[in-house]
Amino acid sequence: MSFGLCKPVQISDEFSDDCKKRNEEIELEIMKEMINNKRVVQILLLGTSDSGKSTIAKQMRSVFLDKILKFELVKSKRKINEK
Structure with a gap:
């Protein structure tokens, strides 16, 4: 019994080069x-x-971030205005 009909399909070199380039980019x-995830x-x-969760979060932000995000400033401003 012969399996002569089950040959791999040959891909053109141009298509193969494009695939290799895209693979390298990926x-x-x-x-x-x-x-970045590390x-x-x-x-x-x-x-x-009232156990200090937000205080710890704020302290860690001030220690590890160089600047406060604009979003956080607006958020804090709203909280102050509500009180």
Whole structure:
């Protein structure tokens, strides 16, 4: 019994080169994301109300971020105006 009809399909060199180039671009993007994700640390703060969760979060932001985000300033301004 012969399997002569089951030959792999030949892809043209031009198409193959495009695929290789796109594959390299994707691999590079994946490596960049992996490097960026190594820097991300997520922390879950648990506790009852008035236990200092937001205080710890604010202190960590002030220590680890160089500048306060504009969004946080607007958010804080709203909270102050509500009180």
